[in-house]
Amino acid sequence: MELIIDLLPFLMFLVLTPLLFTGYPVAFVLGGVGLLFWLLAVGLGIENPNSFFLVVSRIFGGVVEKLVLVAIPMFIFMGTMLERSGVAKDLLNTLQLMTRRIPGGLALSVTVLGVILAATTGIIGASVVMMTLLALPVMLERGYDKSLATGTIAASGTLGILLPPSIMLVVMADLLSTSAGGLFLAAIGPSLLLALLYMGYIFTRTVMNPKLAPPLGEVQVGETLTFMRVVKSFFPPVLLIVAVLGSIFGGIATPTEASGVGAFGALLLAAFNGKLSFATLRDVVERSALTTTMLFGLFIGATAFSYVFALLGGHHLILEVMNTTGVSAWTVLAILMLAVFLLGFFFDWIEITLIILPVFAPIIAKLDFGTHLADPAMVTTWFAILMAVNLQTSFLTPPFGFALFYMKGAAPEGVRLQDIYKGIVPFVLLQLLGLLALLFWPDLALWLPRTSMG
Amino acid sequence: MRALLSFARQLERLSTLMGRIGAWAIVLLMLVIITDVTLRRWFVIGSTKLQELEWHLHGALFLLCLGWAYSRNAHVRIELVSERLSARTRAWIELLGCTVFLLPYVAAILIFGADYVSYSLTYNEASASPTGLPDRWIIKAFIPLGFALLGITAISRLLNAIVFLFGTDAEAQETSFSRSHAATGES
Amino acid sequence: AQEKSESGQSAPTDPAAKVEWRLTSTYPSTLIQIGTMGKRLESEISSISGGSVNLTFYEPGVLAPPFETFDAVSYGAVEAGWSTSGYWAGKDPALQLFSSVPFGPSAPEYLAWYDYGGGKELFEQVYHKHNIHGIICGMSPPEASGWFKKEIKSVDDLKGLKIRFFGLGGKVLEKLGAAPQLIAGGEIYQALELGTIDATEYAMPAVDYRMGFYEVAKHYYFPGWHQQSTFYELMINLDAWNSLNETQKVQIEAACSANVRYGISEGEALQADAMIALEEKGVQIHTWPPEMLAAYKGAWEEVAAELTEKDPEFARVWNSLQAFRAKYRGWADRGYLKD
Numbered sequence A: 001m002e003l004i005i006d007l008l009p010f011l012m013f014l015v016l017t018p019l020l021f022t023g024y025p026v027a028f029v030l031g032g033v034g035l036l037f038w039l040l041a042v043g044l045g046i047e048n049p050n051s052f053f054l055v056v057s058r059i060f061g062g063v064v065e066k067l068v069l070v071a072i073p074m075f076i077f078m079g080t081m082l083e084r085s086g087v088a089k090d091l092l093n094t095l096q097l098m099t100r101r102i103p104g105g106l107a108l109s110v111t112v113l114g115v116i117l118a119a120t121t122g123i124i125g126a127s128v129v130m131m132t133l134l135a136l137p138v139m140l141e142r143g144y145d146k147s148l149a150t151g152t153i154a155a156s157g158t159l160g161i162l163l164p165p166s167i168m169l170v171v172m173a174d175l176l177s178t179s180a181g182g183l184f185l186a187a188i189g190p191s192l193l194l195a196l197l198y199m200g201y202i203f204t205r206t207v208m209n210p211k212l213a214p215p216l217g218e219v220q221v222g223e224t225l226t227f228m229r230v231v232k233s234f235f236p237p238v239l240l241i242v243a244v245l246g247s248i249f250g251g252i253a254t255p256t257e258a259s260g261v262g263a264f265g266a267l268l269l270a271a272f273n274g275k276l277s278f279a280t281l282r283d284v285v286e287r288s289a290l291t292t293t294m295l296f297g298l299f300i301g302a303t304a305f306s307y308v309f310a311l312l313g314g315h316h317l318i319l320e321v322m323n324t325t326g327v328s329a330w331t332v333l334a335i336l337m338l339a340v341f342l343l344g345f346f347f348d349w350i351e352i353t354l355i356i357l358p359v360f361a362p363i364i365a366k367l368d369f370g371t372h373l374a375d376p377a378m379v380t381t382w383f384a385i386l387m388a389v390n391l392q393t394s395f396l397t398p399p400f401g402f403a404l405f406y407m408k409g410a411a412p413e414g415v416r417l418q419d420i421y422k423g424i425v426p427f428v429l430l431q432l433l434g435l436l437a438l439l440f441w442p443d444l445a446l447w448l449p450r451t452s453m454g
Numbered sequence B: 001m002r003a004l005l006s007f008a009r010q011l012e013r014l015s016t017l018m019g020r021i022g023a024w025a026i027v028l029l030m031l032v033i034i035t036d037v038t039l040r041r042w043f044v045i046g047s048t049k050l051q052e053l054e055w056h057l058h059g060a061l062f063l064l065c066l067g068w069a070y071s072r073n074a075h076v077r078i079e080l081v082s083e084r085l086s087a088r089t090r091a092w093i094e095l096l097g098c099t100v101f102l103l104p105y106v107a108a109i110l111i112f113g114a115d116y117v118s119y120s121l122t123y124n125e126a127s128a129s130p131t132g133l134p135d136r137w138i139i140k141a142f143i144p145l146g147f148a149l150l151g152i153t154a155i156s157r158l159l160n161a162i163v164f165l166f167g168t169d170a171e172a173q174e175t176s177f178s179r180s181h182a183a184t185g186e187s
Numbered sequence C: 001a002q003e004k005s006e007s008g009q010s011a012p013t014d015p016a017a018k019v020e021w022r023l024t025s026t027y028p029s030t031l032i033q034i035g036t037m038g039k040r041l042e043s044e045i046s047s048i049s050g051g052s053v054n055l056t057f058y059e060p061g062v063l064a065p066p067f068e069t070f071d072a073v074s075y076g077a078v079e080a081g082w083s084t085s086g087y088w089a090g091k092d093p094a095l096q097l098f099s100s101v102p103f104g105p106s107a108p109e110y111l112a113w114y115d116y117g118g119g120k121e122l123f124e125q126v127y128h129k130h131n132i133h134g135i136i137c138g139m140s141p142p143e144a145s146g147w148f149k150k151e152i153k154s155v156d157d158l159k160g161l162k163i164r165f166f167g168l169g170g171k172v173l174e175k176l177g178a179a180p181q182l183i184a185g186g187e188i189y190q191a192l193e194l195g196t197i198d199a200t201e202y203a204m205p206a207v208d209y210r211m212g213f214y215e216v217a218k219h220y221y222f223p224g225w226h227q228q229s230t231f232y233e234l235m236i237n238l239d240a241w242n243s244l245n246e247t248q249k250v251q252i253e254a255a256c257s258a259n260v261r262y263g264i265s266e267g268e269a270l271q272a273d274a275m276i277a278l279e280e281k282g283v284q285i286h287t288w289p290p291e292m293l294a295a296y297k298g299a300w301e302e303v304a305a306e307l308t309e310k311d312p313e314f315a316r317v318w319n320s321l322q323a324f325r326a327k328y329r330g331w332a333d334r335g336y337l338k339d
């Protein structure tokens, strides 16, 4: 009996996983399984009958009241409006024309777009949904392989949480008692490295198998590349990006508020293009609201599940397994990285961060890697970035890769979850490659903060 | 059975209406952000109230839409296995999902949510910031409200599943299952 | 015998029922002083009680989101919380006065009022209304007045100043024409860096140093008129508190008394080190000129008068504190050297 009680948190996952495959909405299965295990615990007399109250508290204090999450509906609105008004399609079509001699040109352009979007938002939900809305329909229309298209978008979309601004780095800075600014600087190199790895992979794959990304065939009527066309299709989105990034870096708006600027800009662009009628607006409003609700439905289902998991002692159970006493610095690091990667299959980044960092922060600060780090005082920064890349990967790893869920919720009909699962496998391997590179060459992350902050 | 079905439609109509109204909070939210940013840049006023209004609108937005999104099938499903199942099996899954997972979860949130809101109302809770908004209970009340709408939709789905599984063929044809579970499966 | 065991709860020979409580925190355990003081209660209370009272510390968000600590404890969803009552202004404005007060007392005076001037009784009365038993369980030294991108030379420089400032101090600044902003905790650094805000208040120098604000704003002001000392609290669900025997209650109170002492001694030592480190980073450390402090104080008196007008409970606590302070001045002005 004792043993069963101790293992209840793990049992939660054992029960949850098959239930998810029934096809009932993920959000409701998460909430329901959380509640059932809580009821079981109350029935066994190990949990107090008042404690489910905190799920309401968590919905309010952890989701509703979070000002940064306001960026999500705004970016979704922006993406939906750009898609609906044809602005995104014009841009991507022109990009494809411009890059038609480069294998996988459109996918490469999408990766670049992902990096740019990542610099405007620090929340994965916002960037993955927006990338999916903007790029996926065009890529599929152009005959791209579903897996390559979804993998490219999911991976580039998750860069949003690594490249500053990033809510994840801020939370980690807080828990590690270090400056968010230092982490922001350190994350730039790795983000670009990952983007390059994605691009290298896309290029190589499409050279080897051009069917994955069909080149533009005979130039169709109206598909000629003229200077005017480039200007016409580039001008509006570039203007919008300048407005969003400009309002952040010009000190006019916080990244959260910049999302509102972007949404408003997209609305103005649609109006300017003569594409804005009341019917269009209503359609965009309703579709954005549904996509937003899909995302927040997941949040409020997951909050019940992860709360009950913590209540039943799940965190302590995990920490018990991770014993790092008396081993070398490299072994500690290896254990932590492996743990974060494995936990990433089942947990979201905030959960993992809260399990690991408070306990290991003091240990990490004292790790000694000798001359491996040019500045031994930066071990915390190095570790944070390694962990951040690892956590970014967790968005992609099934079964609980939240980026995959977000993508599925925003993707056009006919894109199935298995296409997405298949698509992300090579990108997860690239993430691991990036992680290894960072382990061997810490300066990929640390050079920038070391030289610019002295 | 017909009576059940028409009752189910009434319920769905209610949650759809509330969702479609709630969706417009997204436009209000955008306008509030723009106002805040503009005022701060050129007229500089303390804008804690506007900033709090932002998350109020955002909360109202997705909470009001919870039920509507369910009836529009916008909540993510993993169909890896389920797409190979028969329409009847899937209707059974929906029926069990509603009764075992969703409705109990909604009930729990309603029970504890009622206490949560009534506390806030009793003590006339305001923003923790003295420059913020009063009447916290209003936005807190959107949590049970949103879940009530989700519960209403769940009941509607449940009734549809019952009619689909136990009604005549003609009745089954009129349920949402014959519409959304057609050959291509759900989106 | 039956009767005796029920009424004899206070008998020290009674085997105390072992208490296993969850302690949910507003601050991460790693946050200097503010969090570490709460974390160390785990081991302190367990040792002092010989294992009879055990608290398990939970990071903010693991069980309750940080600002839901109050509701969680009040409802009994968890038994205990680590926080400071300044956050609960929205629940009961009077609670703010048990955390820190603009132009308020420094540590010895604050403690004197709390222990001997009627503060404790008022504190418990206010909290008991909300089904919480509050215990003052930590203390920290004065905070800094904040980080400013530009030097503030007169009250006019405050006009239109976009500053992130929480609580009563924010209200004071609003009176002087500043525009207090609500910036999500994590966005402060960048907002300050990019000029979205012109200034921010945060915490004590030791904490501010770790947050790296000196990288993005060079002017650091003292004294922190808004927060001369801060009480931290252990919040315990009232029913849970009442279920303890007298020994256990005294053990928790003893651990908290020790924690207050720890907070003051460690806090004072840490700030001294932090000031040296900040100066080495080239931070320009300023002291508010007397006319600025007078302006802040005048505005604060207006704010306090408004709050007293509006909320009778606030007025009751405020008057108690003011009465004590008036009396105390007769001693402080004579008893202590003024440099």
Ligand code: NA
Binding pocket: A117, A118, A119, A120, A121, A122, A123, A159, A160, A161, A162, A163, A164, A165, A166
């Ligand atoms: Na980002």
Ligand code: NA
Binding pocket: A344, A345, A346, A347, A393, A394, A395, A396, A397, A398, A399, A400, A401, A402
């Ligand atoms: Na994952």
